Amino acid sequence: MASHFSRMCLIGCGLIGGSLSLALQKAGAVSRVIGYDKSPEALREARARGVIHETAEHLEDGVRFADLIVLAAPSPVVIDLLVEVKKHIYLAAPDVLITDVCSTKKLVQDRAKQCDLHEHFLGGHPMAGSEKSGVQAADALLLENAVYVLTPEKDQDEKARRFAEVLAHAGSRVRFMDAKEHDRVVAAISHVPHLIASTLVSQVRDLANQSAAYTELAAGGFRDITRIASADPALWSDITLENQAEILPLLDDWIRRINTLKTILSSREQTHLHQFFDDARVFRDALPARSTGAIRAVFAVTVSVPDEPGIIGRIAMLLGEHHISIRNIGILESREEDLGQLLLQFDTIQFHDEAIYVLQGEGYQIIDRV
Numbered sequence: 001m002a003s004h005f006s007r008m009c010l011i012g013c014g015l016i017g018g019s020l021s022l023a024l025q026k027a028g029a030v031s032r033v034i035g036y037d038k039s040p041e042a043l044r045e046a047r048a049r050g051v052i053h054e055t056a057e058h059l060e061d062g063v064r065f066a067d068l069i070v071l072a073a074p075s076p077v078v079i080d081l082l083v084e085v086k087k088h089i090y091l092a093a094p095d096v097l098i099t100d101v102c103s104t105k106k107l108v109q110d111r112a113k114q115c116d117l118h119e120h121f122l123g124g125h126p127m128a129g130s131e132k133s134g135v136q137a138a139d140a141l142l143l144e145n146a147v148y149v150l151t152p153e154k155d156q157d158e159k160a161r162r163f164a165e166v167l168a169h170a171g172s173r174v175r176f177m178d179a180k181e182h183d184r185v186v187a188a189i190s191h192v193p194h195l196i197a198s199t200l201v202s203q204v205r206d207l208a209n210q211s212a213a214y215t216e217l218a219a220g221g222f223r224d225i226t227r228i229a230s231a232d233p234a235l236w237s238d239i240t241l242e243n244q245a246e247i248l249p250l251l252d253d254w255i256r257r258i259n260t261l262k263t264i265l266s267s268r269e270q271t272h273l274h275q276f277f278d279d280a281r282v283f284r285d286a287l288p289a290r291s292t293g294a295i296r297a298v299f300a301v302t303v304s305v306p307d308e309p310g311i312i313g314r315i316a317m318l319l320g321e322h323h324i325s326i327r328n329i330g331i332l333e334s335r336e337e338d339l340g341q342l343l344l345q346f347d348t349i350q351f352h353d354e355a356i357y358v359l360q361g362e363g364y365q366i367i368d369r370v
C-alpha cells in the first residue's frame with residue numbers, strides 16, 4: 001500500500017481540488033478531508049458530494065493537524081495564500097506535505113521558497129481537466145490515467161517519491177519535470193492552443209453578425225477544436241498572464257507559420273499543402289494514447305447513447321452478459337440534444353476490444369477509444 005494521509009486540508013474546493021480529493025479518497029490514500037474555500041456555496045456542495053468531510057471557517061482550522069495540504073485555487077490566490085499557510089504551518093503535522101495543482105509551476109514554486117516553505121512544498125499539475133469549473137463538475141475519473149506532473153527540486157526526491165506513489169495508486173501517470181521546463185511545454189500544448197481556440201471562436205462570432213448560417217453550420221469539427229474556449233475566462237486570464245514569457249515566442253512562431261501557410265495556399269502549391277496536412281496527421285496519430293509504463297493503464301471507450309433514463313444500466317447489463325468487466329462508467333457532457341456520451345473504462349485491452357465489438361454489434365456508435 002502506498003503512503004497514507006490521515007488529514008488533508010483542501011484549499012479551493014473546485015473542479016480540480018474536488019477531483020483530486022475524490023480520487024485520493026477512492027484510492028484509500030486519505031482518511032479525512034477538511035475544506036477551505038472563500039465560497040460558502042462551494043463548501044456546501046463539496047460536503048454534499050463527499051469531496052470534503054468538514055469545513056474550516058479559518059485557514060488555520062484547516063491547517064491544524066493536516067499531514068497533506070492541497071492548494072487548488074487560481075494561482076494568484078495560491079501565491080497569496082502561501083504566506084497565510086506559512087503563518088499557521090506550526091499547527092500542522094511536522095512532516096506535512098504541501099502541494100498545489102496550478103497550471104503554471106515556476107512562480108508558485110519560487111513563492112513557496114520565498115515563504116520558507118520549501119521543506120514541505122512539492123509543485124504539482126494534473127494534466128487533466130475540462131472546460132467546466134466548480135466542485136459540481138468534480139469527478140475522481142478525471143485524474144485516472146491522466147498524466148500528473150510533479151516538479152521536485154534536487155533535495156525533494158523522497159517527498160516526490162512518496163506523493164508519486166500515492167498518485168499512481170489513484171491511477172495517475174506521474175512524470176517528474178523541472179518547473180521551468182514544465183511551463184515551457186504547457187505553453188505549447190495547452191496555453192497557446194487555448195488562445196487559438198478562443199481566436200477561432202471570436203472570428204466566427206464576428207462573422208455570425210452578418211449571417212446566422214455561421215452558427216447553424218458550425219458542426220463537429222469546429223466544436224471539437226474550440227471546446228476549450230468554453231472554459232472559465234478568469235482562470236485563463238490568470239494562466240496566460242502568468243506564463244506570458246513562454247507564450248509570446250510561441251505566438252511569434254505561430255504568426256510565422258500562418259504566414260507560410262498563407263503563401264503556400266495563395267500560390268496553390270498542392271504538394272506542399274498535402275505535405276503540411278500529412279505531417280500534422282502523422283504526428284497527431286502517433287501521440288501517446290495509452291500508458292505503457294509501470295503504472296496500470298486504463299483502456300477507455302466513449303460511446304454515443306440515447307440521452308434517456310436507465311441507459312447506464314442497459315449498457316452495463318449488455319457488457320455483463322458478454323462477461324466484460326467494466327472498471328468505471330460515467331456520463332460525459334451531451335453534445336447533441338437527444339444523444340449523450342458514456343465513458344467506459346476497462347482494466348484490460350481484451351475487455352476494451354470486446355466491448356467495442358459488442359457495442360458496435362448492437363448499433364452503438366463509438367466516438368473515441370484509447
Ligand SMILES: NC(=O)C1=CN([C@@H]2O[C@H](COP(=O)(O)OP(=O)(O)OC[C@H]3O[C@@H](n4cnc5c(N)ncnc54)[C@H](O)[C@@H]3O)[C@@H](O)[C@H]2O)C=CC1
Nearest residue numbers: 012013014015016037038073074075102103129130133134
Ligand atoms: N480547470 C482545469 O481544467 C484545470 C485547472 N488547473 C488549475 O487548478 C486550479 C483550480 O482550478 P479549477 O479547479 O478549474 O477552478 P474552480 O473555479 O473549479 O475552483 C477554484 C476554487 O477556488 C476557490 N477560491 C478562489 N479564491 C479563493 C480564495 N481566496 N480562498 C479560498 N478559495 C478560493 C473558488 O471558490 C473555487 O471553489 C487553478 O490553479 C488551475 O490553473 C489545473 C489543471 C486543470
Ligand SMILES: O=C(O)C(=O)Cc1ccc(O)cc1
Nearest residue numbers: 103126127128129130131228
Ligand atoms: O479541457 C481540457 O481538455 C484541458 O486541457 C483542461 C486543462 C486545463 C488546464 C490545465 O492546466 C490542464 C488541463
